[in-house]
Amino acid sequence: MGIYSTCLIAMTYMNYAQFGVLNAYNRDYPQALGRKDYEQAKRLKNSAMTFMLMIYLLIFVVFEAWVVIFYHGKIADDVYQGYYAFGYAMCPILILLKSFDDMSNYTVRMNGKYNKSAGIGLARTVIALVLGILCLRAFGYYGLYSMSIISAALGIVMFHKDSLKGARLDFDFTFMKGMIIAGLPLLINSLIWTIVQSVDKFVILGFLTTKDLGTYSVPTMGFTTMVLVPQTISQVFYIKINHLYGANSDENQLLEKASFFTAITAAVSGAACVFVFYIMPIFVGRFMPMYTNGNTATQILIIGVAVYSTTMVFGNIFSVLKLNKSLIANSVALCIFNAIFSSALVLFVDHSINMVAIGTGLSYALYSLLLIIKLARRFNYSMIKLLGSSWLPLLAIVVPGVIFYMVIPNLYVAAALALFTIMLVCATLYKLIFSKR
Numbered sequence: 333m334g335i336y337s338t339c340l341i342a343m344t345y346m347n348y349a350q351f352g353v354l355n356a357y358n359r360d361y362p363q364a365l366g367r368k369d370y371e372q373a374k375r376l377k378n379s380a381m382t383f384m385l386m387i388y389l390l391i392f393v394v395f396e397a398w399v400v401i402f403y404h405g406k407i408a409d410d411v412y413q414g415y416y417a418f419g420y421a422m423c424p425i426l427i428l429l430k431s432f433d434d435m436s437n438y439t440v441r442m443n444g445k446y447n448k449s450a451g452i453g454l455a456r457t458v459i460a461l462v463l464g465i466l467c468l469r470a471f472g473y474y475g476l477y478s479m480s481i482i483s484a485a486l487g488i489v490m491f492h493k494d495s496l497k498g499a500r501l502d503f504d505f506t507f508m509k510g511m512i513i514a515g516l517p518l519l520i521n522s523l524i525w526t527i528v529q530s531v532d533k534f535v536i537l538g539f540l541t542t543k544d545l546g547t548y549s550v551p552t553m554g555f556t557t558m559v560l561v562p563q564t565i566s567q568v569f570y571i572k573i574n575h576l577y578g579a580n581s582d583e584n585q586l587l588e589k590a591s592f593f594t595a596i597t598a599a600v601s602g603a604a605c606v607f608v609f610y611i612m613p614i615f616v617g618r619f620m621p622m623y624t625n626g627n628t629a630t631q632i633l634i635i636g637v638a639v640y641s642t643t644m645v646f647g648n649i650f651s652v653l654k655l656n657k658s659l660i661a662n663s664v665a666l667c668i669f670n671a672i673f674s675s676a677l678v679l680f681v682d683h684s685i686n687m688v689a690i691g692t693g694l695s696y697a698l699y700s701l702l703l704i705i706k707l708a709r710r711f712n713y714s715m716i717k718l719l720g721s722s723w724l725p726l727l728a729i730v731v732p733g734v735i736f737y738m739v740i741p742n743l744y745v746a747a748a749l750a751l752f753t754i755m756l757v758c759a760t761l762y763k764l765i766f767s768k769r
Contacts, residue, residue: 333623334546335412336476338537339419341530346427348523349391352515353383353508354435355522359651360514362442377439378502379511384431385501392424415473422477429484436491438567445494446568456486517660518651524663531670532692536685539678548685550616550626551633558608558634559641562601566644569593573645573652586652587711590645595721598642599761602729603754605638609730610737610747629689636693638730642722643700646707658706665702669695728757 357380364373403417440449464479471478488496536545573589612634613627650659674691681687704722708715733750740746 333549334542334544335415335419336473337533337545337549337552338542339416339423341533342420343423343426344526344530346391346395346423347431348519348526349387350384350431350519351387351512352517352519353380353511354431354515355518356380356511356515357435358438358442359518360511361439365442375502375504375507376511377496378500379504379507380435381432381496381499382501382503383508383511384435388424388428388431392428395424396421418474419477422481426477426480426484429481429488432496433484433487433491436488436495439495440491441568443494448494449491450564452487452490456483456490459486521651521659521663524660524667528663528667528670528695531667532674532688535671535674535678535688535691539675540683540685540688544685547623547626548629548688550612550620550623551630551685551689554608554612554630554634555637557612558601558604559637561604562597562641562644565597565600566593566641566648569597569645570648570651573648586649587707587713590649591718591721594642594645595725595761597645598722598725599729599758601638601641602726602733602757604641605634605726605730606733606750606754608634609733610743610750626685629685632686633689633693635730635734636696638726639723640696640700642726643703646703646718646722649707655710658710662699662702662706666695666699669698725757725761729754 357376361373361376364370364376399417399421403413406413407417437449437453440452460479460483463482464475467475467478469475533545533548536548569590573586573593609631612630613624616624616627616630647659647662649655650662670692672691673694674688677687677691678684700722704715704718707713708718732753736746736749736753737743740749
């Protein structure tokens with residue numbers, strides 16, 4: 333798992349070879365639809381598809397040549413070198429498939445077909461999971477990469493009819509250059525975000541071991557599981573606020589709508605956090621018994637990330653309004669927070685992944701608070717209201733859920749009380765917010 337995680341870091345950074353074209357597409361395409369400028373929307377799609385196809389095919393050729401040259405003669409002598417070589421060889425394939433899968437999925441959502449996107453997403457995930465497990469059992473380490481490849485390939489095929497069907501290659505390099513310029517600030521922000529999400533892994537590789545990085549894959553899995561639902565919801569809301577702002581350019585209405593969406597995201601984030609908090613130790617004990625010492629770090633990390641996830645929609649406002657300097661400054665601040673806290677806790681408190689999880693979780697929580705402060709100042713809006721629509725619903729769900737888990741010996745009783753709390757908070761939220769609409 334440590335070698336697999338290391339190879340995936342390389343794949344993650346390959347994503348930025350698209351130079352912001354995909355970022356510009358994800359922002360400008362829904363705004364073009366909001367203006368009913370369908371010709372511009374079509375041009376954006378064709379240019380983005382063409383540029384990404386060119387750049388990722390070039391990366392495939394160059395990177396595969398590097399793997400052959402660098403690992404030539406090493407594979408026969410060391411099985412772990414063979415693992416690294418195979419993992420790095422898979423990276424260009426994975427990023428090519430994943431990029432087009434993401435573009436296809438986003439396009440379907442931006443066209444308003446949210447239910448179809450969700451249905452296809454669920455179906456292809458189940459299929460990829462089953463086939464991935466079979467590959468893992470049959471091929472061991474080499475099967476680890478199969479689920480991602482299968483899932484992305486299925487996504488491209490299943491989304492094609494409503495996303496890239498009818499798209500044509502368009503070698504208008506002047507227009508591509510404009511997309512790069514427009515998307516570059518968003519790309520830089522995404523790159524900083526990737527660095528943020530890699531800092532904890534770099535700290536582990538720098539101060540701990542590859543084996544610890546393998547154990548940390550459990551907290552990473554918990555992070556991904558917990559943030560999946562609120563992230564998906566926030567992506568849908570991002571499209572909606574882009575449509576809204578593209579139609580009327582009203583900043584006050586934008587913030588009001590974002591606050592409403594944030595309240596929904598906060599409740600979902602709280603429920604997802606409690607669910608993962610309870611389920612992950614059971615799942616790991618059953619399916620990954622060698623990695624149970626990562627459970628505590630998982631539970632620590634997901635609480636901090638849950639706080640951050642409540643303000644995802646707030647963060648999208650900076651992108652919609654093209655406040656690029658603030659967007660980048662926010663991400664840089666999070667990167668600095670994470671590097672300082674994670675490193676300091678490992679060096680001065682304890683050499684363990686638990687300290688890395690505490691530092692990372694704390695960094696995300698501080699970043700969330702920073703977003704709220706900046707939005708309150710930018711719009712001259714009540715900070716209490718922003719906290720009330722983001723942190724309050726989440727904490728009302730998570731704090732009791734964690735307390736029940738820690739003080740009640742019977743896990744089923746604790747889970748039942750946590751579920752009751754979730755239902756109570758959601759019912760209260762519905763009464764206070766939804767009924768007013």
